[in-house]
Structure formats: structure tokens, C-alpha cells
Amino acid sequence: MTAGSRRIAHLDMDAFYASVELLRYPELRGQAVVIGGGRAAAPETLPDGSRRFARLRDYAGRGVVTTSTYEARALGVFSAMGMMKAAQLAPDAVLLPTDFDSYRHYSRLFKTAVAAFTAQIEDRGIDEIYIDLTEIAGASPDIAARIKRAVHAATGLTCSICVAPNKLLAKIGSELDKPDGLTLLTPADIPLRIWPLSVRKVNGIGPKASEKLAGLGILTVGDLAAADAGLLQTHFGRSYSGWLVEAAQGRDDRPVVVSSEPKSMSRETTFERDLHPKGDRPALSAAFTALCVRLADDLRRKGYVGQTIGLKLRFDDFRTVTRDVTLLAPIGDAAGIRHAATECLKRIPLTRRLRLLGVRASSLTRADEAHAGHRPVQGELSFAPGAGDADGADGAGDAGEAGHADGAGDAVLPGDPD
Missing domain, CATH: 1.10.150.20 (5' to 3' exonuclease, C-terminal subdomain)
Structure with missing residues (x-):
């Protein structure tokens, strides 16, 4: 079958995280809403049953926007923007905390709805998929409209779909008529x-x-x-x-990959204030342990173990350092991850305050195909200056706290960029 005869759809949920929150708080529809606050941004229920929402103007910290409603985007507030900058642009916008468990739930719902049409689905993350419609009988607009209706019936949310001859055009096209778009692209439409x-x-x-x-x-x-x-x-x-x-020229021969394996998984957190390696040792140690536990939970939930464990630090001067260690056998337990990451830590001089801490597992294999190594629980993390080289690659900006699965699967992403 030639690439020109293929029908590839890209489905992208509209402002996904924000739209899920509007299902929970329908009174906010039509308002500028920003997602990305911490627990302090949770709405307060008043005695009369109404809710009082936090406002962006009252935010103080260094978090970043996870996503925003289209009304907030009209004011210039977009994913990955610093929250303080967003507050200057939209001080009256409502601020809500992130709820990744809820986003994963709705992600599973919409993907299950699409799977009723075909198994030829490539999972690209929590809010987007590619679908090969080539073998499905019917006209492309009719099929796409049916899928959109099924997604809305399953979730109460809208999505945008583009059907094109290939993945490259389908991806571009799904952005053209947002929100709730249905776009058809052919080679003749490229100019x-x-x-x-x-x-x-x-x-x-x-x-x-x-x-x-x-x-x-x-x-x-x-x-x-x-x-x-x-x-x-x-x-x-x-x-x-x-x-x-x-x-x-709009040419792309890549197939829709129905099954693929993630390359890595990671967890990281950006601190509300810079933490001192010695003076804030208890807080750092607790955060470090929590990240390892969450990463272990991610691995267990998806059925993987990792043989390479990495550590990521960002200092108060924004310099980012990463170190990793490859083990003799893959692991998936929190204690083993913590032990390996601690070994990485010993190779980094801790002479400045920290603004970000992250752990990562790569060289992944299926847990049922490998025996995870088990290590005893380690003692308190030693946040003391150690030997080692400190030069590392500069990292990109962070989106608060997020879990990442690089590859296919319903990864918990920092934010949905649509």
C-alpha cells in the first residue's frame, strides 16, 4: 500500500487537563483558568455549598503553568510559562492544582472509546494518539465524526482530529481548527x-x-x-x-506503531525555594525518597524494571548536572533506586543550593522478563559535598513536579501543549 493511499488520523484532546477540571468545576466554564498550582490552590467549599477559588494574582513561588483554558491563552498564558509571569498577564485567572490521577482516568476512557473502532492505534501520551483508518470502511469525515462523538460520549470532553495521508500532516492538521476540530488534509492542501x-x-x-x-x-x-x-x-x-x-513537501512514510516500549521513566520536583544541602537536609532527604517511591510505582504500574538509574540536580544558578549508573541487573524497587541514585549523588559536589531534584530509570525491560535486583533500604541521604565532576548539560525548564515516560503509553506529562 502506498503512502498516498493511507488514511492516518491524529487525535488531540482539547486543552486536556483544563477541560477535565471544568468537568469538576462547571461554574468556571468561559473563564480564564490556569492549572499548575499546588495543594494550596485547591478550591474552598463555603457553608452555602459554593466554592471559593484561588486567583493567580495571589500566587507566590517558582512553579510553571501546566496548562490553561483557551480564555487564559487569549491573555497570553501558555503551558511551561512561569507562574509569576502568568500572574502579570492574567492576575484574575482562577488557579487550580494538578490532578494527574484524574487526567490518567480520562485518558484511559478516551483511548478505550477509540479502540472500539480499530486496534491500529499509536499511543503518543496522555492526550494524543495516531489512528490508522486505512482499512476502516467509510468516508474519512464520517469516521472521524463518529470517533469524536464516541470520545465525547465516554468522557464529556471534546477532541480535534485531522485525517491526512501521513502522520506528519495529521499532527499539523489537528491543530488547525481547534477546539473541537475535524480537519481533512490532502497533498493538494499543502500550499x-x-x-x-x-x-x-x-x-x-x-x-x-x-x-x-x-x-x-x-x-x-x-x-x-x-x-x-x-x-x-x-x-x-x-x-x-x-x-x-x-x-x-508534506512527505512522511512512518507507519502507525501499534506497540512500542518506553525508553525511560523519571520523576522530578522543583522546590518552592532553593534548599541548602546541609541546612535543609531533612527536606531534601524526604523529597528524594518520595521521588524514588513514585518512580518505583510508575515502573510497577507499567510492568518495567530499569538497569540504568540516573540523578538530576539543578542548582540555584540554573546549572543542571546529571549522573547515571548502570547496574549488573535491572531493578524496580524504591530502595534499590534510591541506593543507585545515591551512588550518583556521591559524584556531584554539593556546594550550592538546589532548586530541582530528579531521578530516572532507563534501559528498561519488562519485569516479567527480568529479575529485579533487591537491595536493603538505605539510611539518610548524605547531602554533604562530595568528590566528582560537576559539569553537566544544561537542562530545559521544568513544569513543577511531573512524571515522565519517554515513549509510548499514558505518560503523565508536564502539560498538554495544544
Whole structure:
């Protein structure tokens, strides 16, 4: 079957986390709402049964926005924005805490609804999937409309779907008519609907590449389609420049991958204030243990063990350091993860306050295919300056506390960027 005869859909839930919260608090519909506050942002139930909501103007801390309603986005508040900056843009916006258990529940509901149509589904995270509709009888608009109705019936939420010849176009197209969109794209639509878009709209062109393209005068997908292939190869290398040329023309032969394995899982937290390695040792130790327990729970829930355990620290000067250790056998228990991460910690001099702490498990295998190593519970974490090299890669900004599963599956994501 040729790529041109395929019918690939990308389904993206609309402002997913925020929409789930509006099911719980329907009185907030039509208002600017920001998700990402801590427990202190939980609504207060008044004696008359009404609710008092926290406002963004009262927030104090260094958290970031997980997601926001479209009304808040109209005020300039988007995912991954610092909460204090968001408060300047939308001080009267309602602030709600995140509830990942609820988001996972609704994620399972919508995916189950889609699975009634076909098993040809590629899970791309908590709020989006690819669907291969090629073998489903019926016209594409009718099938997509039926799927949208099924998702709404199962969840009470809306989604946006694009049906296109490939994954690249379907992904771009699902953003074109949000919210509650149903979009059809064919190769003939590329000049009118795709080429006017910013190059950043192409999945796979990140901030650094788009900045480099802008330096060459390439701002839109159309500019990229008209660019000289030799110029692109000079600046981006043979492989990536070749992909850029194909992407600009809307060509993509990737299949819908029905089953795949996650590459890693991680948990991290950004502290409300910078913590001192010695003076705040109890708080750091408790946070460290909690992260290891949560990571172990993630591994157990998904049925994996990891052989490489990593540690991530971000200091008060925003320098990020990562260390990892590969074990003789894979593990999945919290004590083993904590022990291995502590070994990583010994290789990092702790001479500055900490703003972020994270743990990670990679080199994953199925738990039923490997014997997880068990280690005794370790003592208190020693937050004292140790030997080791401290230079690490600079990390990206964080979204408060989140769990990450790099790969397929209903990963708990920092935020839904739609």
C-alpha cells in the first residue's frame, strides 16, 4: 500500500487537563483558568455549598503553568510559562492544582472509546494518539465524526482530529481548527494550509533549528519548501536537511506503531525555594525518597524494571548536572533506586543550593522478563559535598513536579501543549 493511499488520523484532546477540571468545576466554564498550582490552590467549599477559588494574582513561588483554558491563552498564558509571569498577564485567572490521577482516568476512557473502532492505534501520551483508518470502511469525515462523538460520549470532553495521508500532516492538521476540530488534509492542501505556517508547527523542528532557519530567512514551511537543498545541507548536515526537504513537501512514510516500549521513566520536583544541602537536609532527604517511591510505582504500574538509574540536580544558578549508573541487573524497587541514585549523588559536589531534584530509570525491560535486583533500604541521604565532576548539560525548564515516560503509553506529562 502506498503512502498516498493511507488514511492516518491524529487525535488531540482539547486543552486536556483544563477541560477535565471544568468537568469538576462547571461554574468556571468561559473563564480564564490556569492549572499548575499546588495543594494550596485547591478550591474552598463555603457553608452555602459554593466554592471559593484561588486567583493567580495571589500566587507566590517558582512553579510553571501546566496548562490553561483557551480564555487564559487569549491573555497570553501558555503551558511551561512561569507562574509569576502568568500572574502579570492574567492576575484574575482562577488557579487550580494538578490532578494527574484524574487526567490518567480520562485518558484511559478516551483511548478505550477509540479502540472500539480499530486496534491500529499509536499511543503518543496522555492526550494524543495516531489512528490508522486505512482499512476502516467509510468516508474519512464520517469516521472521524463518529470517533469524536464516541470520545465525547465516554468522557464529556471534546477532541480535534485531522485525517491526512501521513502522520506528519495529521499532527499539523489537528491543530488547525481547534477546539473541537475535524480537519481533512490532502497533498493538494499543502500550499494553502501548510506552507503559510511557521516552521515551528512541524513536529521535529525545535527552537534551535527554527532559530537557525530564521537566520537564513526561512520563517514559514513555504520558505522551507522553496529553500535551496544545498544551503540546508551546509547548515544542517545531510540527514537532517534531507528530512527538512521531505517535511516541507508534506512527505512522511512512518507507519502507525501499534506497540512500542518506553525508553525511560523519571520523576522530578522543583522546590518552592532553593534548599541548602546541609541546612535543609531533612527536606531534601524526604523529597528524594518520595521521588524514588513514585518512580518505583510508575515502573510497577507499567510492568518495567530499569538497569540504568540516573540523578538530576539543578542548582540555584540554573546549572543542571546529571549522573547515571548502570547496574549488573535491572531493578524496580524504591530502595534499590534510591541506593543507585545515591551512588550518583556521591559524584556531584554539593556546594550550592538546589532548586530541582530528579531521578530516572532507563534501559528498561519488562519485569516479567527480568529479575529485579533487591537491595536493603538505605539510611539518610548524605547531602554533604562530595568528590566528582560537576559539569553537566544544561537542562530545559521544568513544569513543577511531573512524571515522565519517554515513549509510548499514558505518560503523565508536564502539560498538554495544544
